[in-house]
Amino acid sequence: MFTLYSMQRSGNSYKTRLALAQLGIPYRLVEIDILKGESHTPEFLAKNPSGQVPLLEVAPARYLAESNAILCYLAGGTPLAPADRIEHAGALQWMFFEQHSLEPNLGAAYFWLTLVKGGRELQSHAIEDWMEEGYRALGLMEKHLALHDYFAADRYTIADIALYAYTHIGHQCGFDLAQFPALRAWLARVAAQPGHVTMEFNPAEAVAAV
Ligand SMILES: N[C@@H](CCC(=O)N[C@@H](CS)C(=O)NCC(=O)O)C(=O)O
Structure with a gap:
């Protein structure tokens, strides 16, 4: 199952939560409070050196950053991503x-x-x-x-x-x-x-x- 590192009030994170919901994809949600520096801990930086959310763990220890890249990944092969x-x-x-x-x-x-x-x-x-x-x-x-x-x-x-x-x-x-x-x-x-x-x-x- 995917794990999404996200902040509730982050618009970039919201894009990915919206796509996951509309595609009916189950996932584990980990709330990261960027205002408390939670995206700049050594543990998080090891996952995403940019220190930003959203971040999707697509397979164990395989991470994808950048909200719009995550959208392309999640929606690939579905009507949400044009194939033409x-x-x-x-x-x-x-x-x-x-x-x-x-x-x-x-x-x-x-x-x-x-x-x-x-x-x-x-x-x-x-x-x-x-x-x-x-x-x-x-x-x-x-x-x-x-x-x-x-x-x-x-x-x-x-x-x-x-x-x-x-x-x-x-x-x-x-x-x-x-x-x-x-x-x-x-x-x-x-x-x-x-x-x-x-x-x-x-x-x-x-x-x-x-
Ligand atoms: N281009 C990135 C931008 C991500 C981004 O700016 N995330 C913000 C939250 S909306 C963040 O994590 N900021 C914490 C930081 O930069 O330290 C994307 O689209 O995912």
């Missing part, structure tokens, strides 16, 4: 965009402004850039979504999962999504997908509640 060459590349195009243009801005804003006490003061020099670049990324997504229901292959794929994670919590760190109607409609479409789980969902609790 150009559709596959189209999904990757948006997943690279997510890591380059969206996550560094919305992800950083979410981390420092909602998770770290005093983060706004500590990062006051960076917030303007995050907002400007974050809005630029959201604007590009809006343009695409004005013409398409999803990001790749004309259907819900791992590209949508990757982009949903930080976009759906953008309002929590100061991004006003009211000006992006197509993007808000897409957020609702993603949330309505079969097997969708929220960022708060914890599979261990789900099992305990049964």
Whole structure:
């Protein structure tokens, strides 16, 4: 069985929990509190030298890092990952965009402004850039979504999962999504997908509640 090292309030970790839930894959969840330095212990660094979550143990002592690589691995061979060459590349195009243009801005804003006490003061020099670049990324997504229901292959794929994670919590760190109607409609479409789980969902609790 897979083991996922994840933090509940990490958007990158949420992507992988969402895919695991929608694919119906059972897994063991290990909560890592990055705010307490749990991703920088010698034990964790031996598993992932970058000191980051998410991290998936795919086989004993065989680890895979990087949320979007984990999505590709988990969804490979399923409808969530397009097999057609150009559709596959189209999904990757948006997943690279997510890591380059969206996550560094919305992800950083979410981390420092909602998770770290005093983060706004500590990062006051960076917030303007995050907002400007974050809005630029959201604007590009809006343009695409004005013409398409999803990001790749004309259907819900791992590209949508990757982009949903930080976009759906953008309002929590100061991004006003009211000006992006197509993007808000897409957020609702993603949330309505079969097997969708929220960022708060914890599979261990789900099992305990049964
Ligand atoms: N590009 C990586 C980024 C992972 C990342 O930034 N993880 C954060 C939590 S969202 C983390 O573990 N931060 C702890 C640290 O960097 O020390 C991915 O997509 O998985």
